[in-house]
Amino acid sequence: MASVTLPAPVAPLPVLISRPVGVLQLGNDLRAALVNGKDVQAWAEGSSGDAFGGQAADASRHALTRFSRRLDVTEAALESAVVATSRFEDRLARLSSQRLTLDGDRVGLNTALDDLRAEVAGASDAEVPLLQARADRLQQRAARLLADVVDWATRVADAxxxxxxxxxxxDTFDDGRRAARDPGRAEVDGVLGRLGAGVADPAAVAAWWRLLSRAERQTVITEHPAIIGNLPGIPARDRxxxxxxDVGADVDELGTRVGQGEQLTSTERDRLANASAVSEILDDHRDDLDPxxxxxxxxxxxxxxxExxxxxxxxxFLGDPDRADHVAVYVPGTLSETGTLDGTLGNIDALHRAATDAGDGLVAVGFWLDYDAPSIDGLSPGELADLGSVVTPTEAAAGGDDLADYLDGLRASDTGPPAHLSLIGHSYGATTSSYAAHGGAPIDDLVLLGSPGAPTSTADALTSAEVHVGSADHDPVTLLGTDGPGGPGLPGPLGQDPAQDSFGGRRFEVDPGSYRVQDLLANHSxxxxxxxxxxxxxIVIGNDPDEVAGRQPGGYQTLDQLVLGSTVASGGEWLWERGNDAVDGLTGTVHDLAEGLLGLPYAFHPGR
Structure with a gap:
């Protein structure tokens, strides 16, 4: 066997014990504690001794003033800790990314060594010089890599x-007192004052934020989390x-009060329920990392x-929309609310995984549910009325305006070349997304899934973005829109059916769904x-899907035809279970289905 001196394989890199997600959680906990502390301090400063008189009032005011000052000392210490944690998190994030790169280089080098070792085993003496030259180059690569690993480990220790x-x-009360008296301590009113009227302009917000120091950013975040967390133009990481x-503070404060036996108001109960639902999601995904x-x-x-x-x-979002090459925002529809997010999360998780596997760049997929999606809990008459509102586009139009503002914010906080931005709406969320697009949302692609209607008669009139339509043949919700010029249908309560050929959208291939009447609503999901x-x-990664022909009047089953046909195909048991005659009871059957779909008992009749 030929004799060639090979370098040793490079050993695995040291484990990064200080993990970015752990430091992130520490920062979240510190901020939540700071938010609660600032709330208590605001209460103390706003309280007075007016309920007392004489010396009692003076004593009360004096005690509250001392209490507020001591709280400020604690807050100053926490502010310093939050800034330090934020800086450490950023350093660890960079070090973690560098570790991935170094480990990729290590794997590539060791693979090249294995390949060369296999060649050497079967080589002749004449091939030794060339093989040794390759081995020497690999030795140089290994030396550079090992030096980079040592440098990386040193920077980890320094951080x-x-x-x-x-x-x-x-670490001590005296340290906190010095921090509170530090002339360089960020003053939140002055920081916000620099923004002024620009708060309504996402681009101005983004520019203002970039000019703030780390300490100023963290001070504003903890002083006004509800403003910063929902302000278009603020980067996703800071929001x-x-x-x-804010979530942590709500769960801590309201949960503690419940644990002490206090009765919350109806608004507070809703707030705690929503905060708990979001907190559970954050906990479930605490250790999830971008692949x-x-x-x-x-x-x-x-x-x-x-709200x-x-x-x-x-x-x-799953992924960072400010750094991603491909960004998608999904808008769910009817029956969606903060307390019922499992299905919505499952949808964006499936899309994020698929797009990450299929594409080359970074991907961020999120959902937006900050509008009054028609919902019902089966208990409140007010909720029942809410479901009925889906017959009108009122909430979709209002939600579309807010959605467009949200998308403007994503464009403003983008840190690199403009991302490819897709807006994906499902059901009533498709109608809401259509209104956002019609209002000038800065998107590249609009995807309408299971849409009950759009506000314009053509795609060109709707938006300059590419309009894609996913409409299952056996999804009854997609049969609620207007059929198009010359079509036999009644005017759709939510507008034009975008799956119609006359609409001009790019209809792509989807599974038609089961032709069993009991499965029709499942087809919609x-x-x-x-x-x-x-x-x-x-679409999300910038490719064109396989297209199919749009609907032509008379070339597909209308809602009543779908109900009757799928009932017959199912053996008629759905109608018989309801005691309806297959002919005389069809009107009632269509009525029931429409009412169950979207609360539209009067919008359909046989023969549509």
Whole structure:
């Protein structure tokens, strides 16, 4: 066997014990504690001794003033700890990303060594010079890699030491007092004053935020988390930090009061329920990392627990939309609210995984649910009336305006070349997304899944973006829209059926769904699987999906035809179970189905 000196394989890199997600959670906990502390301080400063008289009033005011000052000392220490934690988190995120790169180089080098070793085993003496030259080059690569690993490990140790030292500087009450008196301590009113009227302009907000120091950013986040967490133009990572602090503060404060036996108001109960639902999601995804960057995956970009009659408003991303090459925002529809997010999360998780596997760049997929999506809980008459509102586009139009603002914010906070931005709406969310697009939302692609209607008669009149339509043949909700010029149908309560050929959208292939009447509503919820998911994934990463012909009047089953045909195909048991005659009871059957779909008992009749 030929004799060639080979370098030794490079050993695995040291484990990064200080994990970015752990430091992220520490920062979230510190911010939540700071938010609660500032709330208590505001209460103390706003209280007075007016309920007393004489010396009692003076004593009360004096005690509250001392209490407020002592709280300020604690807050100053926490502010310093939050800034140190934020800096440490950023350093660890970079070090974690560098570790991924170094480990990839290590694997590539060791693979090349294995390949060369196999060649040497079967080589002749004449091949030794060339093989030794390759081995020498690999030795040089290994030496450079090992030096980079040592440098990386040194920077990890430095980052950890700096963090420990920063925390030690605010370890005692005297340290906190010095921090409170520091003339360089960020003053929140002055920081906000620099923004002024620009708060309504996402681009101005983004520019203002970039000019703030780390300490100023963290001070504003903890002083006004509800503002920063929901302000278009603020980067996703900082909105996430603010919203997580707000969620943690809500769960801690309201949960403690419940644990002490206090009766909450109806609004407070809704707020606690929404905060708890979001907190559970954050906990479930605490350790999830972006497969491409190694950084934490989930970013909470909207949290408004008191909005929409107690349903709450929430938006989040899997991936960082400010750094991604491909960004998709999904808008769910009827019966969606903050407390029922499992299905919505499952949809964006499936899409994020598929798009990450299929594409080359970074991917961020999120959902936006900060509008009054028609919902019902089966108990409140007010909720029943809410479901009936789906017959009108009122909430979709209002939601579309807010959605367009949210998308403007994503464009403003984007840190690199403009991302490819797709807006995906399902059911009533498709109608809402159509209104956002019609209002000028800065999107590249609009995807309408299971749409009950759009506000314009053509895609060109709707938006300059590409309009893609996923409409299953056996999805009854897609039969609620207007049929198009010369069509036999009644005017759709939510507008034009975008699956019509006359609309001009690019209809892509989806599974038609089961032709059993009891499965019709399930067909409406099947757009994030199989062929449909493939089509949506292609759109998100910038590819064109397989197209199919649009609907032509008379060339497809209308709603009543679908109900009757699928009932017959199912053996008629659905009608018989309801005691309806297959002919005389058809009107009632269509009535029941429409009412169950979208609360539209008067919009359909046989022969549509």
């Amino acid at each position: 950890e030491a700096d963090f420990v030292a920063a925390l030690a500087r605010v 996430d930090a603010a919203n997580r602090a 491409r960057t190694g950084e934490h995956l989930l970013h909470l970009t909207q949290y408004q627990p008191d 929409h009659s107690g349903d709450g408003g929430v938006a989040l 099947s757009y994030f699987a199989d062929e449909s998911l493939d089509g949506v994934t292609g």
